[in-house]
Amino acid sequence: xxxxxxxxxxxxxxxxxxxxxxxxxxxxxxxxxxxxxxxxxxxxxxxxxxxxxxxxxxxxxxxxxxxxxxxxxxxxxxxxxxxxxxxxxxxxxxxxxxxxxxxxxxxxxxxxxxxxxxxxxxxxxxxxxxxxxxxxxxxxxxxxxxxxxxxxxxxxxxxxxxxxxxxxxxxxxxxxxxxxxxxxxxxxxxxxxxxxxxxxxxxxxxxxxxxxxxxxxxxxxxxxxxxxxxxxxxxxxxxxxxxxxxxxxxxxxxxxxxxxxxxxxxxxxxxxxxxxxxxxxx
Amino acid sequence: xxxxxxxxxxxxxxxxxxxxxxxxxxxxxxxxxxxxxxxxxxxxxxxxxxxxxxxxxxxxxxxxxxxxxxxxxxxxxxxxxxxxxxxxxxxxxxxxxxxxxxxxxxxxxxxxxxxxxxxxx
Numbered sequence: 050x051x052x053x054x055x056x057x058x059x060x061x062x063x064x065x066x067x068x069x070x071x072x073x074x075x076x077x078x079x080x081x082x083x084x085x086x087x088x089x090x091x092x093x094x095x096x097x098x099x100x101x102x103x104x105x106x107x108x109x110x111x112x113x114x115x116x117x118x119x120x121x122x123x124x125x126x127x128x129x130x131x132x133x134x135x136x137x138x139x140x141x142x143x144x145x146x147x148x149x150x151x152x153x154x155x156x157x158x159x160x161x162x163x164x165x166x167x168x169x170x171x172x173x174x175x176x177x178x179x180x181x182x183x184x185x186x187x188x189x190x191x192x193x194x195x196x197x198x199x200x201x202x203x204x205x206x207x208x209x210x211x212x213x214x215x216x217x218x219x220x221x222x223x224x225x226x227x228x229x230x231x232x233x234x235x236x237x238x239x240x241x242x243x244x245x246x247x248x249x250x251x252x253x254x255x256x257x258x259x260x261x262x263x264x265x266x267x268x269x270x271x272x273x274x275x276x277x278x279x280x281x282x283x284x285x286x287x288x289x290x291x292x293x294x295x296x297x298x299x300x301x302x303x304x305x306x307x308x309x310x311x312x313x314x315x316x317x318x319x320x321x322x323x324x325x326x327x328x329x330x331x
Numbered sequence: 332x333x334x335x336x337x338x339x340x341x342x343x344x345x346x347x348x349x350x351x352x353x354x355x356x357x358x359x360x361x362x363x364x365x366x367x368x369x370x371x372x373x374x375x376x377x378x379x380x381x382x383x384x385x386x387x388x389x390x391x392x393x394x395x396x397x398x399x400x401x402x403x404x405x406x407x408x409x410x411x412x413x414x415x416x417x418x419x420x421x422x423x424x425x426x427x428x429x430x431x432x433x434x435x436x437x438x439x440x441x442x443x444x445x446x447x448x449x450x451x452x
Contacts, residue, residue: 091363095371104359105372117372120379121355122391127362136362143391254436 056325058263065263075323077305080316083156083163084306085110086287089135089327094127101128103138106146106287110306112153116146116287125288132168132239132302133329142298145288154186154285156308158196158216158225160249160276163308166320167243168328171200171299172236178204180213181297184304185290186281187217191227194219195281197290198244200297201229202236210234212259214244214270215290218277225249225277228270230259239302239330245317248276258314260321262331266314302328332397334405336388342380345403346390349377352400381411 058065077085086106087093095105102124106116118124125144130137148154156163171181177200182189185197194217201213208229216226225248234240245258245266257270283291287304305320325331336342350356356375361368377396380388389411397404 092361094362095359095368096362097357097359097374101362102374104374105368115372119372119375121353121374121376122378122393122396124374 056329056331057322058331075319077320077323080305080307080311080320082110082305082307083112084108084285084304086116086301086304088127088138088302091136094138096124096127100126103127103146106138108148112148114148114150114153114285116148116285118144118146130300132170132300133327135302135328137300137302139300140288140297142296145286145293145296147286148284151186151280151282151284154195155278155280157186157285157306158194158218158248158276158281159278161308162247163306163312164243164245164317164320165198166241166305166307166317166324168239168241168302168304168324168330169299170237170239171234171297172202173298174237177202177236177298179298180206180295181299182290182295183297183301184285184287185215185294186283186285187215187290188283188292188294189215189217189290190292190294191215191217191224192219192221193217193282193291194277194279195283195291196226196246197295199290199295200234200236210236212242212244212261214246214257214259216246216248216272216276218274219279219282220274223274224272225274226257226270227272228257228259230257230267230269233259233261233264233267239328241321241324241328241330243317243321245312245314260317262321262325332392332394333389333408333410334392334397335408336380336390336405337386339380339382339388341403342388342390342405345400345405346377346380348403349392349396349400353377353396383411 054069057070059068093107096103126139182199187193187195196216199213201211211229211231212233213229243260250256253273254268260266289296378390380390
């Protein structure tokens with residue numbers, strides 16, 4: 050077996066220091082991801098114009114859903130920005146890509162265990178005072194059914210550089226998961242952001258685990274309402290939380306969503322390592 | 332930049348001209364091969380108007396299109412009024428604050444701090 054070198058951080062007795070670690074080759078396809086969007090794979094991108102605007106991004110995961118945008122002014126840009134020499138998609142705060150079948154994404158809120166991993170940067174400064182959602186099915190509204198994920202730094206929300214998960218059940222004010230994990234995500238620089246969810250866990254803290262880059266895993270959800278097993282209100286949207294709410298300003302390199310038996314901390318960490326080795330984030 | 336029209340008909344008239352100038356509808360190209368992909372999503376519109384009121388229609392228009400199709404272009408305006416979906420009140424939202432975690436686990440912070448002080452001593 051040929052081993053690869055990955056960047057990691059090790060404890061040297063006094064501090065965490067970067068180090069190169071030998072790791073067995075990891076193929077994301079081994080995890081059978083439901084969602085795998087890869088901006089570095091040009092074969093998955095359909096675009097037109099200068100700068101090139103994306104009308105379709107093909108999912109390399111198991112859900113046979115493409116993410117599309119027919120309206121030119123709402124199409125993200127490709128071919129303009131790179132990270133670690135790899136192409137990324139740029140979103141300007143009014144760009145979204147939509148899937149079409151709501152039932153494909155029911156597992157994001159119906160109690161299924163899964164994780165989300167994304168290589169992403171948001172904002173253009175150190176204090177955006179904004180909510181930038183990178184994907185979702187509920188438009189954040191609690192009267193809707195679904196789940197959404199965002200960077201949250203609004204003054205009104207009294208949060209700073211938070212990773213926000215909002216899982217809703219179609220009942221105003223009641224949430225299976227709703228948490229802002231503060232001071233986890235630095236704007237205007239690249240991050241590998243991960244959220245491991247077990248929405249039916251009896252202990253609320255175990256329902257949502259956020260880990261960004263090589264940081265700690267935070268389990269701070271205190272919401273404990275039962276999940277909805279209905280279809281989500283909207284099909285999954287990338288670049289906003291669905292219904293065009295909370296559109297992000299920033300760039301996406303790659304997104305994974307893995308559900309079921311493969312949705313473990315160990316596999317989540319493998320994907321973190323894979324994304325970091327590929328995109329050179331931390 | 333957001334632009335404002337006083338009627339949907341005025342917006343539609345400008346939008347039709349913009350689509351004609353931009354060659355919309357049109358297919359996209361595969362980013363790897365550069366070949367036209369007829370089966371992938373086409374671009375079928377340039378922008379979408381948001382109704383603020385019956386005489387207030389607003390849409391995003393990019394600078395290059397503003398220059399390309401100036402006739403009938405709406406006037407610059409603010410984005411549509413922001414109607415935020417219902418969000419959880421901050422008091423209902425868990426944060427990563429240590430106090431939240433301590434409370435959720437049923438500990439008393441002062442007791443924990445006393446234990447830490449004793450350990451350090």
